Amino acid sequence: MKKLKEYILSTIGVAIVAFGLEYFFFPLDIAAGGVSGLALAINQLIDINPSVLVFIFNFILFALAFFLIGGSFGAKSIYATIMMSVIMWVFESFFEPKAITDNLFLACVFGSAVLALGTAITFYQDASTGGTSIIAKIINKYFHLPIGQGLLLADCTVTLLAIYSFGIEKGLFGLLSATLIGILVDKFIAGLNPVKQVFIITNKEKLVVDFINNDIDRGCTILTGKGGYTKEDMTIVYTVLTSKQFITLKQFIKNKNPEAFLTVSESTEALGKGFADY
Structure with a gap:
């Protein structure tokens, strides 16, 4: 059942990505890096x-990866x-997709958000859609360039091709979109499983622990400290x-133990019993 859920969510993720490409980027010739951007630029030629073209390029990249770096890609990535x-x-x-908006800036911003959301959902299922991440891994193995820099190099190459195909303005919008997607993917992934880490310094240890264990139904850890x-x-x-x-x-601390000192911080992810599985 868990595997089925992962494949369903991966399908939803790539469907969102496809929607963003077909209704925001492709109609306005915004090539936001990656294999999809390369396909759009080549489509002009x-x-x-x-x-x-996306399928052909990804097939070639997966084949190269298999022969050059061992093809360490899971079934979910190939499926996605x-x-x-x-x-x-x-x-x-x-459906003969048409642009939702003819405004390049709006298409860039909202299209990037849509693509980032779909990409984040897919990544969260431990899958990917191949593309320039494969190129980055090949570059990393043979030229020892960090994967992040390899991704940037691959996407910049696509952007240069987009500038040649569509002109400087649309090429720059493609570069902006690639940057926005990179930022937003991390934000969306962090938001898929948001939790809070809480530290409570209290002189009513049993009261607080019992409430957490029994009323909230969460575990906790008791630490000792010294002022x-x-x-x-x-x-x-x-x-x-x-x-x-x-x-x-x-609210409980406020009512029952107002002299307690409480700190809270955001945590992007929690794995283990009571939270997401590894």
């Missing part, structure tokens, strides 16, 4: 649907790569909660 080409082909063949100024021994309760659970705990 040879009359082949971008979906077909194929599904994205299939969904793009469905859009192009049956830097008072030199007094103290108890510190550490726990990880969802935002809703934290609000419940904060």
